[in-house]
Amino acid sequence: MLDIKNINKKYKGEAVLQDLSFTLKAHEMLSILGRSGSGKTTLLKVLAGLETADRGQLLLDGQDLSPVPANQRGIVYLYQEALLFPHLDVFENVAFGLRLRHRPEAEIKKKVNALLQRLELPEQARKMPEQLSGGQRQRVAFGRALIIEPRVLLLDEPFGALDTETRRSMQQLLKRVSKDLGLTAIFVTHDLKEAMLMGDRLGMMQGGQLKIYGSRAEFIADESTGAREEARFWTDLHDLKLTK
Amino acid sequence: MQQRWAAYGGRSLFVLLSAVPIVAGVSYALLYSLGLTGVMAEGFTLAHWQEILGDAAFWRTLGFSLYVAAVSILIALGLSLALVLRSPQAFTKGELSFFIYLPLSIPAIVMAFFIFQLLGKGGWLSRVSHQLGLISALEQFPDWVNDNYGIGIIVAHVIMATPFFTIFFANLYQNERLGEYLHLAATLGANGRQRVFRVAVPVLLRRGLATVFLYFMFVMGSYEIPLLVGSQSVQMVSVRTIQRLQRYNLGDIPEAYAISVAYTVLVVVLLSGLLWYNRKQMGRT
Numbered sequence: 001m002l003d004i005k006n007i008n009k010k011y012k013g014e015a016v017l018q019d020l021s022f023t024l025k026a027h028e029m030l031s032i033l034g035r036s037g038s039g040k041t042t043l044l045k046v047l048a049g050l051e052t053a054d055r056g057q058l059l060l061d062g063q064d065l066s067p068v069p070a071n072q073r074g075i076v077y078l079y080q081e082a083l084l085f086p087h088l089d090v091f092e093n094v095a096f097g098l099r100l101r102h103r104p105e106a107e108i109k110k111k112v113n114a115l116l117q118r119l120e121l122p123e124q125a126r127k128m129p130e131q132l133s134g135g136q137r138q139r140v141a142f143g144r145a146l147i148i149e150p151r152v153l154l155l156d157e158p159f160g161a162l163d164t165e166t167r168r169s170m171q172q173l174l175k176r177v178s179k180d181l182g183l184t185a186i187f188v189t190h191d192l193k194e195a196m197l198m199g200d201r202l203g204m205m206q207g208g209q210l211k212i213y214g215s216r217a218e219f220i221a222d223e224s225t226g227a228r229e230e231a232r233f234w235t236d237l238h239d240l241k242l243t244k
Numbered sequence: 245m246q247q248r249w250a251a252y253g254g255r256s257l258f259v260l261l262s263a264v265p266i267v268a269g270v271s272y273a274l275l276y277s278l279g280l281t282g283v284m285a286e287g288f289t290l291a292h293w294q295e296i297l298g299d300a301a302f303w304r305t306l307g308f309s310l311y312v313a314a315v316s317i318l319i320a321l322g323l324s325l326a327l328v329l330r331s332p333q334a335f336t337k338g339e340l341s342f343f344i345y346l347p348l349s350i351p352a353i354v355m356a357f358f359i360f361q362l363l364g365k366g367g368w369l370s371r372v373s374h375q376l377g378l379i380s381a382l383e384q385f386p387d388w389v390n391d392n393y394g395i396g397i398i399v400a401h402v403i404m405a406t407p408f409f410t411i412f413f414a415n416l417y418q419n420e421r422l423g424e425y426l427h428l429a430a431t432l433g434a435n436g437r438q439r440v441f442r443v444a445v446p447v448l449l450r451r452g453l454a455t456v457f458l459y460f461m462f463v464m465g466s467y468e469i470p471l472l473v474g475s476q477s478v479q480m481v482s483v484r485t486i487q488r489l490q491r492y493n494l495g496d497i498p499e500a501y502a503i504s505v506a507y508t509v510l511v512v513v514l515l516s517g518l519l520w521y522n523r524k525q526m527g528r529t
Contacts, residue, residue, distance in 0.1 A: 048431050070430040077431045083424055087446040097432045100442070148433060 001025055002047075002152055002184070007056035009042055009208075016042045017053070018208040024152070027182040031199025032210065033192060033225060039208040040188040044154040047186070048077035060151060074151035080160040082137035084129035090116070090140050091125040097148035115143045118177065135166035142174065146181065153185040159194065171197055192226055270508050277502035284494050292498040302484075302503065306510070309481045312394045313464035316401035317456065321449075323402070324409035328417055329444055335414035347407045352400075356472035359400040363388035363473075389473040396473030397480070401463050412455060413448050420447055450525075457518050461511060481507050 002024040009017040016039045024030050034040045045051040047058065049070030058065040065073055084093050091112055092099075098108045116122050119139045129137060138158060145153055158174075159167040171194065178185060187198045195202060202219040203212040213219040220227040275281040279289040296302045327335070334340045350358075361367050370385035379385055389396035417423070422444060429443045449456070467482040474480060479487070481503065488500035 048427075050427050050430070070427070071433050071435050073431070074433075075431060077428065079424060079428065083421070083428050085425065085443060085447070086420075087450045096429075096442075100433045100435075100438055144432065 001061060003057075003059040004047075005057040005059070007043070007046060007053045007058070009039075009046060009051065009053050011042075016208050017046070020056070020208070020210050022203065022210060022212050024184060024186065026184050028200045029178055029183065029185045029187055029198060030201050030203060030212075031195040032186060032188045032203045032205050033190065033195040034188070034205030035190055038205045040205050041156055043205070043210070044077055044156050044186065044188060047152070048075050048154055049073050050077065074148075075154060076145040076148070076150040076152075077154045078141055078145055078156060078158050080157045082129075082134075082141035084132075084137055084140055084144075086129055089126050089128050090121065090132070093129070093140050094143040094147055096144055101148070111147060112143075115147055118180075119143050119173070133166070134162050135170055138162065138170055139173065142177070146177070146183075149181075151184065153183055155185060155187045157189050158187075160189075167194075174198070192230055196227070270505060273501040273505050273508075277498050277505055279498060282497060284498065292502045296499050296502045296506065302506075305479055305481055305484045305503075306507075308394065308478045309464045312397050312401070312470070312480060313460050315394075316398045316405060316463050317460050319398070319402045320405035320409055321456065323406045324413055325445060325448065327406075327410050328413040328448075329440060332414065332417045332423060335410055336418060341411075344407045344410055347403055348411075350404070351468075352404070352466065353468040353472070355400050355404055356469040359396050359403075359469075359473050360389055363396055363399065390475050392475050392478050394470075394474065394478070394480075397466075397470050400469045400473060401466070405459060405463070408459070409452075409456075412452060416448050416451050420451060422447055454518060454522065457514075461514065465507070465511075 004023070005021050007017050007020040008015070020039075020043065022030075032040055032043075042051060046053045047065075049065065049068065053066075060073070060075075065075075084090075085096065088096065094112045094115060095108050098111065103111075113122070113125075116125055119142060121136065121139055121143070124132060124136060124140075129140070132140065141158075155174075159170050162170060175198065177183070187195070189195050189198070196216070196219070201212065202216065202225075203210055204219070204222070204225050205211075206224065211222075213222070219225055220231070223229070272281065276285075277292050279285050279287055279292065331340075335344055347355075362369055364370065365382055365385050365387075367385075367389075369388075370379070370382050373379045373385060374382055387395075388399070425443050425447060426439050429439050434442060464480075465482055466480065467486065470480040470483050471486075474483060485500050485503045485507070488496045488503065491497075
């Protein structure tokens with residue numbers, strides 16, 4: 001379980017994260033909705049160990065993460081872009097984490113091929129990143145993260161650069177893989193529908209503060225999430241069609 | 245139509261300014277080396293080519309040029325990569341970004357003179373060593389200029405190449421978003437050493453290979469630095485060629501031209517290798 005207590009972070013005197021606290025249960029996906037500049041990315045970077053918090057405590061399964069460097073946390077941070085290593089093909093990109101850990105060649109082959117199969121990428125194994133579509137690249141990026149069985153996966157608007165159709169299929173794929181592998185993840189997005197679709201629990205980030213909702217109904221009921229406004233828009237549109 | 249003519253004009257001008265002088269120069273050198281032109285020309289002969297290809301000194305010159313270029317570039321690459329990876333932002337903004345340009349603006353002949361003053365037996369380092377009691381006489385200072393290992397030449401080229409590669413890699417670091425790759429690699433479990441050797445160096449060298457290679461060729465063909473701080477017994481290609489051209493013995497001129505043609509062939513072969521590698525990379529992408 002991830003337990004975050006009173007995290008604070010300032011940049012040039014400006015508070016980016018303010019007394020931020022929440023818990024994330026194992027095998028749970030928390031969706032965090034928030035606008036640009038709300039502090040979502042900073043929160044993920046602090047959790048990943050890429051930034052340090054000014055104050056507060058980060059506990060993962062009871063272990064204090066503060067002194068643990070990023071490469072030993074087992075928390076993988078995925079950017080909006082796939083950022084596949086340009087000098088490695090698909091197979092080697094996915095195998096990257098295993099090679100770092102000096103795993104035996106046979107194990108690497110077995111694991112990577114199985115994951116490529118699961119991600120519907122077996123034919124792309126020897127292709128270079130530039131030969132792939134946006135969706136394929138993002139799937140390889142998932143594979144590269146999943147192969148090391150991360151304790152927590154942090155997804156920073158991972159589908160932001162994809163077209164609508166690819167985005168939809170990627171959402172379904174991540175949902176399925178996440179359930180199959182029992183992932184513990186934080187999914188950050190500025191897209192309301194995506195947040196609701198991906199998260200087992202929902203949160204909203206505003207001005208460096210995070211509010212976690214007890215239920216989906218509570219999230220929808222809160223005007224600041226924009227869910228009610230969105231629902232009203234579609235209802236009005238539907239009614240307008242019926243009256244015409 | 246007008247655009248097409250403009251394109252033709254541009255291409256023609258490029259060929260006229262770059263390709264024609266080189267092709268003309270190499271053709272003349274080839275004809276000279278084959279005895280088909282020049283004051284001593286007596287008709288077609290392979291004698292000059294047989295002379296240089298059978299001369300161990302020619303191969304030593306070629307090997308020495310390759311060695312100096314390889315060692316200089318390897319040291320400069322190591323230093324510049326270390327500098328950029330240690331402080332990626334420092335060389336694109338701030339005071340360091342200004343100072344790093346300084347060595348680039350110094351002409352090669354001035355740099356050679358500076359190295360001579362610094363590393364020679366009567367130079368600053370020798371005198372400081374003497375004052376510190378490290379050596380009892382200036383003659384005891386090691387041969388770091390005009391030496392057979394090309395130390396002076398290598399030091400001069402390293403001083404000139406390191407700032408160049410530092411600026412080049414600092415810009416590549418930003419353009420290739422290397423900082424984000426390194427962060428990502430860290431969260432995937434890469435320690436500092438793995439981040440450098442499995443991510444940073446391959447990404448930077450992959451993008452910068454052509455530039456590194458062209459600088460290698462530039463060092464290999466350099467003239468002023470090896471002329472001033474190089475050895476007389478083992479010479480670099482340009483120095484050997486020019487000295488043969490300027491000798492009183494007119495019979496040496498065709499051999500000098502043969503050396504320059506042989507060197508050009510080597511450059512073309514190496515460039516073709518680079519082109520083939522780039523195409524292979526393009527084919528994979």
